[in-house]
Amino acid sequence: MGDYLLMMVTAIFANNILLIRFLGQCPFIGVSSSLESAIGMSGAALFVNVLASSITWIVYNFLLIPLELTYLRTVAFILVIASLVQLVEIVLQKTAPALYKSLGIYLPLITTNCMIFGVAVLNIQEGHSFLETLVYAFSTAIGFSLALIVLAGIRERFAIGRVPSLFSGVPIALLSAGMMGLCFYGFIGLGQ
Amino acid sequence: MARIVQEFTKGLWKEVPPFRFVLGLCPVLAVTANVSSALGLGGGVIFVLLVSNTLISTFRKLIPSKIRVPVFIVIIASAVTIVELTMEAYLYSLYEVLGIWIPLIVVNCLILGRAEAFARKEPVHLAAADGFGMGLGFTISLVVLASFREIIGAGTWFGLQVMPESYIGFELLQRPPGAYICLGLLLVLMNFISFKLEKPKQTC
Numbered sequence: 412m413g414d415y416l417l418m419m420v421t422a423i424f425a426n427n428i429l430l431i432r433f434l435g436q437c438p439f440i441g442v443s444s445s446l447e448s449a450i451g452m453s454g455a456a457l458f459v460n461v462l463a464s465s466i467t468w469i470v471y472n473f474l475l476i477p478l479e480l481t482y483l484r485t486v487a488f489i490l491v492i493a494s495l496v497q498l499v500e501i502v503l504q505k506t507a508p509a510l511y512k513s514l515g516i517y518l519p520l521i522t523t524n525c526m527i528f529g530v531a532v533l534n535i536q537e538g539h540s541f542l543e544t545l546v547y548a549f550s551t552a553i554g555f556s557l558a559l560i561v562l563a564g565i566r567e568r569f570a571i572g573r574v575p576s577l578f579s580g581v582p583i584a585l586l587s588a589g590m591m592g593l594c595f596y597g598f599i600g601l602g603q
Numbered sequence: 604m605a606r607i608v609q610e611f612t613k614g615l616w617k618e619v620p621p622f623r624f625v626l627g628l629c630p631v632l633a634v635t636a637n638v639s640s641a642l643g644l645g646g647g648v649i650f651v652l653l654v655s656n657t658l659i660s661t662f663r664k665l666i667p668s669k670i671r672v673p674v675f676i677v678i679i680a681s682a683v684t685i686v687e688l689t690m691e692a693y694l695y696s697l698y699e700v701l702g703i704w705i706p707l708i709v710v711n712c713l714i715l716g717r718a719e720a721f722a723r724k725e726p727v728h729l730a731a732a733d734g735f736g737m738g739l740g741f742t743i744s745l746v747v748l749a750s751f752r753e754i755i756g757a758g759t760w761f762g763l764q765v766m767p768e769s770y771i772g773f774e775l776l777q778r779p780p781g782a783y784i785c786l787g788l789l790l791v792l793m794n795f796i797s798f799k800l801e802k803p804k805q806t807c
Contacts, residue, residue: 431779436628437712482688485706486680493676525629525710532706577794585787592780 415546422550424598428526429558430591431599435526439559440584442517444570449563453556455517457549459499460527463492464548467531468541488531496521526555558595562588607732614736620713621744627713630704631745632782638761641749643697644704645742647686649735651708654682656722656734663723675718676709683708713741752776752785 428434438456442448467488475481500518503511521527530551534544565587574583614620621631630648634640658678659666666674687705690698698705708714717737722730753759756776758766775781 430783433629433633433779433782434707436632440628482684485684485687485709486677489676489680489709490673493673525707528710529703529707532703536703577791577798582787582790582794585783585790589780589783589787592783596778596780 418546419550422547423554423557424595427554427558427595428551429555430588430595434529435524435555438524440581443559443563443584444566446563446567449559451513452517453559455521456526456555457552459496459521460530460552461545461548463495463527464531464534464544466495467491468534468544471535488528492527558591561591607728610729611732611736614740619740619744620737621741627711630707630711632786634701634704635745635749635752635782636777637753638746638749640700641745644701645745647705647708648741649738650686651679651682652714652717652734652738653731655679655714655718656730657727659718659722660725660727660730671723675715679714680709748785748789752781756781
């Protein structure tokens with residue numbers, strides 16, 4: 412139990428997927444300009460990340476390893492993730508229209524989110540068991556949401572503040588992400 | 604011929620990724636702590652872009668437009684697998700350093716973006732020139748950012764000492780948060796240059 416807790420804390424803070432490992436930058440800069448869209452994206456990412464990690468783990472361990480096709484990992488994973496996102500979109504649209512309305516526009520963006528693919532590959536590289544995979548996927552997504560939502564809060568303040576024109580938009584977002592990264596970097600000794 | 608040159612050079616300044624479009628930032632931040640890993644990843648990206656653009660353009664009339672994205676992804680993923688296996692076999696130390704970032708070339712928005720925006724509409728020679736130019740522009744951007752981080756951060760370039768021996772590196776730039784700060788400042792600098800370049804035109 413303690414191991415899982417440590418894994419969660421490390422994945423959320425010390426090895427924050429966005430600020431320290433740099434996975435998933437596109438939505439980080441792209442959707443962080445308003446708090447509402449940041450929350451929507453976080454929900455979609457959490458959902459897809461856990462689902463994609465568990466399915467790719469099953470595909471790798473029960474399909475690619477027995478067939479000795481492990482070198483096809485990249486091709487197999489990206490296809491699984493792309494079709495999974497499509498499937499989730501269709502299922503949500505039919506069964507939970509309310510949820511689809513709030514997450515819908517973020518789902519297509521998820522396919523090109525390297526966090527999903529990156530976490531799937533990391534799970535394999537680090538030899539996680541199925542339960543560890545679930546915990547890891549869940550906590551990386553929580554770390555992602557935390558950083559995304561905090562940055563969105565900061566950027567909303569910048570929208571009404573007076574930012575020098577050379578810095579406005581992406582540069583100031585990157586600089587504030589750097590400052591946030593420093594805060595998260597302070598946790599680095601925690602996992603050892 | 605002129606068209607080829609034009610498509611090639613637009614990737615180098617006018618539409619240079621990742622600075623003009625802030626897409627595909629993940630590797631830009633992650634591998635730029637030193638110049639050699641930046642160059643290694645850049646090489647991989649050039650190869651993948653060249654192969655994917657050429658193949659997609661060759662088969663552009665055969666690929667049904669409804670399922671084009673999965674087809675593109677399979678082509679790109681195969682090219683990435685080639686890079687992955689080749690690096691593992693011949694450049695093992697680089698492969699160790701880049702780690703997860705080699706398979707992650709698949710999800711770099713730049714590559715799918717070029718396939719979607721350019722290669723599926725244009726003939727093969729132009730698509731190849733575009734892929735090569737964009738890849739080169741991307742590599743140069745990576746190297747510029749990495750040079751800045753390595754020289755100021757550690758006092759070395761390509762592992763060679765360039766600053767005086769007594770120089771104590773500005774450690775922050777070598778660490779993850781420093782990547783954001785450097786990239787932010789670099790974008791400000793680019794804004795400043797464009798601003799200075801445009802100003803005389805307006806007064807004329």
